[in-house]
Amino acid sequence: MTTANSASAGASTKKTVVIRNKGALRIESLIVLALLVVVMSFASPFFFTLPNIFNVILATSTIGILALGATFVIGSAGIDLSVGSLLAFAGVVGAFSVAALGLPWWVAIFAALAAGTFAGWINGLVITYGHVPAFVVTLGMMGVARGVALLITDGQAIYGLPEPLIWLGQGRPFGIPVPAIVFLVMAVVLHLLLSYTRFGRHTLIIGDNERGARAMGVPVRSLRIKIYMLSGLMAGLAGLLTTARVNAGDPTAGMTFELSAITAAIIGGTNLFGGRATILGTVIGALIMGVLQNGLNLLAIPSFWQEISIGVVLVAAVWLDQFAKRQKE
Amino acid sequence: MLQITDVKKNFGPVEVLRGVSFGLDAGECVALVGDNGAGKSTLMKIITGVYTASSGEVTLADRSITGTAPGEIRELGIEMIYQSLELASQQDVTANIFLGREPTRKIMGFQTGVIDFKSARAQAEEMIEQLGARLPSVDIQVGNLSGGQQQSVAIARALTFSPKVVIMDEPTAALAVREIQHVLDLIKELKSRGIAVILISHRLTDVFEVADRIVALRQGVVIADERTEDTTMQDVVAHIVGAH
Numbered sequence: 001m002t003t004a005n006s007a008s009a010g011a012s013t014k015k016t017v018v019i020r021n022k023g024a025l026r027i028e029s030l031i032v033l034a035l036l037v038v039v040m041s042f043a044s045p046f047f048f049t050l051p052n053i054f055n056v057i058l059a060t061s062t063i064g065i066l067a068l069g070a071t072f073v074i075g076s077a078g079i080d081l082s083v084g085s086l087l088a089f090a091g092v093v094g095a096f097s098v099a100a101l102g103l104p105w106w107v108a109i110f111a112a113l114a115a116g117t118f119a120g121w122i123n124g125l126v127i128t129y130g131h132v133p134a135f136v137v138t139l140g141m142m143g144v145a146r147g148v149a150l151l152i153t154d155g156q157a158i159y160g161l162p163e164p165l166i167w168l169g170q171g172r173p174f175g176i177p178v179p180a181i182v183f184l185v186m187a188v189v190l191h192l193l194l195s196y197t198r199f200g201r202h203t204l205i206i207g208d209n210e211r212g213a214r215a216m217g218v219p220v221r222s223l224r225i226k227i228y229m230l231s232g233l234m235a236g237l238a239g240l241l242t243t244a245r246v247n248a249g250d251p252t253a254g255m256t257f258e259l260s261a262i263t264a265a266i267i268g269g270t271n272l273f274g275g276r277a278t279i280l281g282t283v284i285g286a287l288i289m290g291v292l293q294n295g296l297n298l299l300a301i302p303s304f305w306q307e308i309s310i311g312v313v314l315v316a317a318v319w320l321d322q323f324a325k326r327q328k329e
Numbered sequence: 330m331l332q333i334t335d336v337k338k339n340f341g342p343v344e345v346l347r348g349v350s351f352g353l354d355a356g357e358c359v360a361l362v363g364d365n366g367a368g369k370s371t372l373m374k375i376i377t378g379v380y381t382a383s384s385g386e387v388t389l390a391d392r393s394i395t396g397t398a399p400g401e402i403r404e405l406g407i408e409m410i411y412q413s414l415e416l417a418s419q420q421d422v423t424a425n426i427f428l429g430r431e432p433t434r435k436i437m438g439f440q441t442g443v444i445d446f447k448s449a450r451a452q453a454e455e456m457i458e459q460l461g462a463r464l465p466s467v468d469i470q471v472g473n474l475s476g477g478q479q480q481s482v483a484i485a486r487a488l489t490f491s492p493k494v495v496i497m498d499e500p501t502a503a504l505a506v507r508e509i510q511h512v513l514d515l516i517k518e519l520k521s522r523g524i525a526v527i528l529i530s531h532r533l534t535d536v537f538e539v540a541d542r543i544v545a546l547r548q549g550v551v552i553a554d555e556r557t558e559d560t561t562m563q564d565v566v567a568h569i570v571g572a573h
Binding site: 215 | 404413433
């Protein structure tokens, strides 16, 4: 044991103010991403070009946005398996509101976001007040939301979206795809929320020690409900962008996306058992998956290898984490 | 200061507390003793607002706090140091000291939920120094600290917001001898500052060193409430096990 060193404290204050939560970010994931980028750049002349970089971010944006929500959920020691279905549900609701009901284009934005948030609210209510495990509640919601999306559309995709909506999915101001911009902006906003506010701090604390948080007066229930609403909102946003990009409300969109979102968050260093999470890590995790996909495509390697490589990276990430933990002990 | 009047609590058909009454004054230390299952933890959880009493009342400075939420009860000045400490092990010392009460910053005149890290860290450091706790840094993750150091963090958390009543649940059970004396000295210091202390402990030597009164709980009722100087260790043991 050493003595309290208040003398040297002043020097370190500055550093901790700059990067919050820095201990939680796993540097390994950044190294893996950098290595992948370098290898792919040498392997394919098309990889490290501006248009392709935008393509990677565009391809990553849907899973990435879902993963931002998953970061909060998993950080709070929860799980949300419904986001893939909510993506389809919200996308269908948005498309339905304009294509079938003939409402103005901007209504679709609110309708899709509200649909996702509402479903997340239901998830949160049943988890907190119904005392049903999150795994079960969101697994149920996964079926319900998918079923409702199919019911609304009678199993057919809804076509015919107005031009401004399509721009949300296909527009490229300054050459940058709109979904990529939305993903990066949301990442910055949620990074600030997670690392700088009481909401974010409490999210990680209930993931770390829920009973302790409650005893210290953290409003655990309302917090948990908000976390699932945030996850639902992100699914609604991803659904809106997906619908806009393919110009159709597809009730079968987003299948198994929840697993990819969880994968991205875990590769990025989110503790599956809660208490530790960073948005920067999740963005890196999602980009690792995006770069693998894009790079292997450019190299014309069969897509089966993408699944294999992502699976290996996921297990390796958690193995490394456990290995580092055991070394410390 | 704190008055508990005829508090009853049942979980379904099980009566855990069957009408408990006692009080304590400012600067007084009351030791709460009793066997496992006597109802000590349940009673403490009722005082801190984690449970609500089935009937009866708890008052703080003549104001009823029955049914108040845990966060509000902390605001009113009742702090509890749990035996399990209830720390967030992946957060740093500062975050744990301010858990649930993070100071926030005003941005352009508006109160926000943005944490004021600078002031929290400075206050945490001051608190740790005041307590004479030996920590490498307030930026270290609590999970990386020793048991005694974690105990210091939990104590610092309880004392940072000038409480009126501090409840300590087995604060010395997991500590080394030198650290035990440190905690006992701290309790005396709190008393001298006019803070009321409820000490739950199985270690009667600790109880006799710092407590002004000893309240024995058995099967959900107060079986004895005596001044420390008027009783002996044998009597207290007899109360706890019910050998009368």
